[in-house]
Amino acid sequence: MKIQGKMFIWLSVFILVMACVYGVWSKEPAGTTALFLAFGLSIMIGFYLGFTARRVDTGAQDNKEADVADDAGELGFFSPHSWQPLALGFGGALAFAGVAIGWWLLYFSAPLILIGIWGWVFEYYRGENRTQ
Template identity: 90%
Template sequence: MKIQGKMFIWLSAFFLIMAVVYGVWSKEPAGTTALFLAFGLSIMIGFYLGFTAKRVDAGAQDNKEADVADDAGELGFFSPHSWQPLALGVGGALAFLGVAIGWWLLYFGAPLIMIGLWGWVFEYYRGENRTQ
């Protein structure tokens, strides 16, 4: 995880340099703002990955002599049959479409987002998977 953090820190330095160069050269505010926002996002991701890398064991990607097979195994638990991402995707699409078409679409998108988020957070706390 350490190498990914360094990659994002270097990417944020690139975005910062390009934002300054683009802003001075083009004097176009939208692209300059987008590049500065990309700088902010990549510095946040890089800081998070570097911060987390100090608290977890070194992975195979941090070892220069590691083979591809050294990183094999279980990556985590992922819900195999969850419908909640679909509800979140449709709700998010309607909400962002509401910005372009009309704010009234938020009345349809916001409940779908809330239902999908609630269902995703609590999908393992009902039925036979509920804790006693």
């Protein structure tokens, strides 16, 4: 993760320089704003990866002597049968359609989005007081 963090930090420096150059030469606010937002996103990702790399064990990608097989194994748990992304997809599609069609459509999309988020967060939650 350390390498990826450094890559994003250098990318954010490049984007910042390009945003300043573009803003001075073009005097166009939309593109300049987009570049500054891209800089912010890149610096956040780089900071997160660098911060996380200090807290976890060194991965195979940070070892220059590592083989490809050193990084093999389980990468994490991914739900094989979750229906929640479908609800979030429909809710998000309705919300974006609401921007184009009419804001009233957000009244129908907001419950779908909230149900999808609620279901995704608590999908594997098994509490002490869970009823059968």
